[in-house]
Amino acid sequence: MSIVITGGAGFLGGLVTEALLERGGEEELVSLDLAPSAHTSPRVRSVVGDLADQGVLEEAVGPETTAIIHLAAVLSGGSEDDFDLSMHVNVDGTRALLERARTVSAGADAPLRFVATSSLAVFGGEVPSVVPSSWATQPDSTYGALKAVVELLVNEYSRKGFVDGRVCRLPTISVRPGRPNSAASSFASGIIREPLQGVESVCPVPHDTLMWLSAPRTAVTNLLHALDLPPEDLGSWRVMNIPGLTVSVGEMLETLGRVGGDVARSLVRDEPDARITAIVGSWPGAFEVDDLLERGFVRDESFAQMVQEYVEDHLAAP
Incomplete structure (x- = not known):
């Protein structure tokens, strides 16, 4: 098989x-x-x-x-x-x-x-x-x-x-390790991943943009x-x-500040990109998923937990 x-x-x-x-x-x-x-x-x-x-x-x-x-x-x-x-x-x-x-x-x-x-x-x-x-x-x-x-x-x-x-x-999967990819939503990992490693990152969309994340x-x-x-x-x-969490980009950046401190938060600069905003802005930010949860699918508890998993899996000392 x-x-x-x-x-x-x-x-x-x-x-x-x-x-x-x-x-x-x-x-x-x-x-x-x-x-x-x-x-x-x-x-x-x-x-x-x-x-x-x-x-x-x-x-x-x-x-x-x-x-x-x-x-x-x-x-x-x-x-x-x-x-x-x-x-x-x-x-x-x-x-x-x-x-x-x-x-x-x-x-x-x-x-x-x-x-x-x-x-x-x-x-x-x-x-x-x-x-x-x-x-x-x-x-x-x-x-x-x-x-x-x-x-x-x-x-x-x-x-x-x-x-x-x-x-x-x-x-949208966040936080992904590695390098940015060709997805319009790549920033949803980049604005967390790069600053936590001391690298500057760009936020191309408004902070009130809602993301459906896992x-x-x-x-x-x-x-x-x-x-x-x-x-x-x-x-x-x-x-x-598939179940996810509704998180605004602003809330993502606030979580970055709590986890990585002011230094990490300061590494993200706003640089509006009309092309990315048009693509990502057309995606819904929340879905009815109660039926799938009842059928055994799962969702994350919080975006803070998602960031912590990234830290544990990819940044924690061996």
């Missing part, structure tokens, strides 16, 4: 791989990405190549595959800058992956479980202060539009019985919970707004 993790060499893919290793079991974990996985466990096998390449997919997804966790994507800022690349990876790659899963499922006792990540970027226009689970998508960005396409594809492949899909609209540990917990859910618990619409 094997579980395929697309984007397995990335930040989130690495955490998902680690969490699956910690759960034990005998499944092979197949990392499908443009680079090999950093994990050295004999249970981890890397397949390096283009997600839309049929030969690469046949090497990664085979009769022994029981589940796919699809994390690979061109993110929001990168999608806005390069429509064609985003279409190739986010839509063409997902469609090719779904077709490969369909082929493998046809010879299996049950369709492959297919967990795909989506984004708050599928929303836009006028939205209520708290978005219900049934609210329609109206993306205001390339990334959001193509993620909305992915949601419909996974749901339709599930309706037809080709895969057993579940789509997780993840909150810590990395919590995001991984919820992804694996989505993987484990029996199909009868999902209903006909397989898309879920």
Whole structure:
């Protein structure tokens, strides 16, 4: 048996791989990405190549595959800058992956479980202060539009019985370690991560901007919970707004000051960016998630706790 993790060499893919290793079991974990996985466990096998390449997919997804966790994507800022690349990876790659899963499922006792990540970027226009689970998508960005396409594809492949899909609209993950990425929301980690390491950072949006946030540990917990859910618990619409916390950018900066002191807070300067503000400002800041919490999904206790987890995981002395 094997579980395929697309984007397995990335930040989130690495955490998902680690969490699956910690759960034990005998499944092979197949990392499908443009680079090999950093994990050295004999249970981890890397397949390096283009997600839309049929030969690469046949090497990664085979009769022994029981589940796919699809994390690979061109993110929001990168999608806005390069429509064609985003279409190739986010839509063409997902469609090719779904077709490969369909082929493998046809010879299996049950369709492959297919967990795909989506984004708050599928929303836009006028939205209520708290978005219900049934609210329609109206993306205001390339990334959001193509993620909305992915949601419909996974749901339709599930309706037809080709895969057993579940789509997780993840909150913005904060605080992420490492370097800034191409996501428009990258600042949501940068305004905490860099100052705590004595490095200047830029806040590109107004302080009253509301963010729907999740810590990395919590995001991984919820992804694996989505993987484990029996199909009868999902209903006909397989898309879920994963629980998060509503936090304003101003509250994030106040927390930075409490954790890192005045010196850390002084390292963040306001530098308005109309492009980032337009993208992030179109995303809702709060969702109705009581139903998902009742079904075993979890949320963080506070943004202060999220920052503390980052300090413990990445800044604490060994």
